Amino acid sequence: MKTVLEAWEQSWTTEMGAYFPGERVVLRGKDLFTELQDLSWMGLLIYGVTGRLPDANQERLLNGIWALGTSYPDPRIWNNRIGALAGAAGSTSTLGVSAGLAVTEALLYGLRPLLGAAGLLLEAQRKLERGETLEEMLANKLNKASGCAPASGQASKKRHRLAALPGFGRPVSSRDERIAPLLELAGKLACDRGPAVKLAFSMEKVLQQSGYRHLYLNVAGLMAALLTDQGYTPQQQYQLCVLCSSGGILFCAADAATHPPGSFFPMRCASIDYHGTAPRQWRTETI
Amino acid sequence: MNAENADNKNNNDSNDDPKETIRSSFWHEQAEPDNPFAAAVCRCAGFDVYGDLLGKASWIEYLYLLFQGEQPDAAQTKLLNGLAVAIANPGPRDYSVHAAMAAGAGGSTLASNLMAALAVGAGRLGGAREVCEAMGLWEQCGRDLNTWQRALEQYRNARQTVTADIWPAAQHPPGFDPRGISCPTPIRQTLTQLADNNVAIHLQWLQEHRSDMEAAAALPLAISGVAAAAFMDLGFDHQQGEMLYLLLRLPGAAAHALDQHGQSRRTFPFFRNGINLQNDPGPKRGSP
Numbered sequence: 001m002k003t004v005l006e007a008w009e010q011s012w013t014t015e016m017g018a019y020f021p022g023e024r025v026v027l028r029g030k031d032l033f034t035e036l037q038d039l040s041w042m043g044l045l046i047y048g049v050t051g052r053l054p055d056a057n058q059e060r061l062l063n064g065i066w067a068l069g070t071s072y073p074d075p076r077i078w079n080n081r082i083g084a085l086a087g088a089a090g091s092t093s094t095l096g097v098s099a100g101l102a103v104t105e106a107l108l109y110g111l112r113p114l115l116g117a118a119g120l121l122l123e124a125q126r127k128l129e130r131g132e133t134l135e136e137m138l139a140n141k142l143n144k145a146s147g148c149a150p151a152s153g154q155a156s157k158k159r160h161r162l163a164a165l166p167g168f169g170r171p172v173s174s175r176d177e178r179i180a181p182l183l184e185l186a187g188k189l190a191c192d193r194g195p196a197v198k199l200a201f202s203m204e205k206v207l208q209q210s211g212y213r214h215l216y217l218n219v220a221g222l223m224a225a226l227l228t229d230q231g232y233t234p235q236q237q238y239q240l241c242v243l244c245s246s247g248g249i250l251f252c253a254a255d256a257a258t259h260p261p262g263s264f265f266p267m268r269c270a271s272i273d274y275h276g277t278a279p280r281q282w283r284t285e286t287i
Numbered sequence: 288m289n290a291e292n293a294d295n296k297n298n299n300d301s302n303d304d305p306k307e308t309i310r311s312s313f314w315h316e317q318a319e320p321d322n323p324f325a326a327a328v329c330r331c332a333g334f335d336v337y338g339d340l341l342g343k344a345s346w347i348e349y350l351y352l353l354f355q356g357e358q359p360d361a362a363q364t365k366l367l368n369g370l371a372v373a374i375a376n377p378g379p380r381d382y383s384v385h386a387a388m389a390a391g392a393g394g395s396t397l398a399s400n401l402m403a404a405l406a407v408g409a410g411r412l413g414g415a416r417e418v419c420e421a422m423g424l425w426e427q428c429g430r431d432l433n434t435w436q437r438a439l440e441q442y443r444n445a446r447q448t449v450t451a452d453i454w455p456a457a458q459h460p461p462g463f464d465p466r467g468i469s470c471p472t473p474i475r476q477t478l479t480q481l482a483d484n485n486v487a488i489h490l491q492w493l494q495e496h497r498s499d500m501e502a503a504a505a506l507p508l509a510i511s512g513v514a515a516a517a518f519m520d521l522g523f524d525h526q527q528g529e530m531l532y533l534l535l536r537l538p539g540a541a542a543h544a545l546d547q548h549g550q551s552r553r554t555f556p557f558f559r560n561g562i563n564l565q566n567d568p569g570p571k572r573g574s575p
Contacts, residue, residue, distance in 0.1 A: 276314075
């Protein structure tokens with residue numbers, strides 16, 4: 001009997017697709033040039049990730065999430081900053097965007113909160129079905145995370161609470177300006193009344209009534225709710241959004257490349273705030 | 288913006304906001320008298336890098352200093368140096384090196400070659416994440432064989448679950464090779480060599496109990512397991528171990544990528560007949 005490695009040597013078995021050089025391309029059992037040629041990029045993305053052809057509203061919803069929620073042209077934002085630094089340092093836009101996308105898999109923003117929020121919504125749905133209340137569930141999560149009262153203002157405890165409740169709260173400001181425009185778009189597409197969206201806002205209400213004033217629903221939480229209501233699994237939501245910050249990072253890279261060399265937030269030596277060991281001499285006996 | 292505009296910008300800087308700073312626990316700079324943006328003295332954990340350390344410290348000693356904030360002793364230097372040599376080049380069949388070579392084969396930027404190696408070498412199958420998790424097992428089990436056996440058997444009996452995490456669910460005990468048959472010679476040679484050191488208490492214990500642990504895991508020891516034990520012996524935490532494993536495996540990836548840049552793309556496998564597509568609809572009528 002062959003080992004796994006022997007069985008797969010020189011042979012990749014798949015249903016995802018393939019390229020037939022000089023002839024055609026197949027994606028999930030459909031010919032790209034004759035059966036999928038009218039799909040938008042968002043439609044192709046949804047089909048490639050889920051294997052289901054989306055309807056027009058699903059394409060527009062994902063397009064809106066990408067356009068409104070995830071590509072700010074501000075180089076102060078941590079993932080965008082990678083693009084800007086690449087541009088300022090004379091690197092390439094592709095390198096800057098690639099690295100910036102990798103950085104988007106962060107704890108405090110980006111893909112981890114999205115994936116975490118999707119998981120949290122599913123967990124909340126299961127617990128409600130078992131008779132637990134939202135109040136109990138949220139209190140348990142927050143108590144486990146920090147073991148502190150809601151009134152505490154310590155930064156590290158706030159960070160723990162942000163990580164404990166992905167989809168709620170923000171590191172820079174408590175209210176998320178993207179909620180209203182994204183909800184407006186979802187309303188136009190009749191996607192704003194699903195059970196996950198209602199659950200997300202119910203959780204926000206409980207948090208506010210419980211004294212967690214900084215834990216408003218953030219865009220990752222709303223994105224997860226909207227995408228959950230479209231039937232996407234948490235992993236599919238993550239995959240649909242892996243590239244969604246690329247626009248903002250690219251804008252910042254392109255902008256920085258047009259500025260004077262070295263002009264992107266240069267820092268003087270004195271701006272390093274050192275808290276370490278006092279000056280000392282290297283011992284030479286070890287070499 | 289030209290120089291004149293730059294001057295205007297500086298003249299308009301009248302806000303009284305305090306300048307934001309970078310807080311550092313190990314790096315300090317003193318500026319040149321004529322330029323506040325150029326360092327005259329750089330200190331790493333208190334040592335003058337260019338005025339004292341350069342010419343005295345080896346690369347491995349400086350690496351240890353950067354991560355630990357202290358000068359290593361001779362035994363620590365020997366252990367980190369040995370590990371760095373052992374893992375510097377996993378070879379062209381390793382997925383992370385393969386990634387760098389695939390980038391090289393197409394003539395991609397050199398930075399992308401290394402980024403490819405980092406991305407692929409970061410994972411839970413033979414990558415840096417596996418080292419991080421193996422270090423977690425060392426912390427959990429210490430040097431107690433019964434505890435290790437219970438932990439490893441739990442992995443064997445664990446049912447696969449879908450987690451809401453960016454990393455895939457664990458599919459094998461970290462530090463062991465799920466596709467291995469027996470512990471390969473280079474891994475045993477590395478363990479023997481690195482364990483011959485008076486700070487290598489985890490490595491010595493691993494060498495002594497390797498067979499029992501492999502039996503409990505039902506898998507042979509992997510190089511990630513040796514690296515995790517070495518990082519424990521050097522006093523690194525999980526993040527330091529994960530980061531160093533990423534860093535120290537890059538030289539081989541870089542060299543193999545450069546090797547591909549100098550060769551024909553036809554000498555690197557494309558797997559021309561390697562795709563076994565299960566749902567091919569076949570050519571459509573009218574297709575070329």
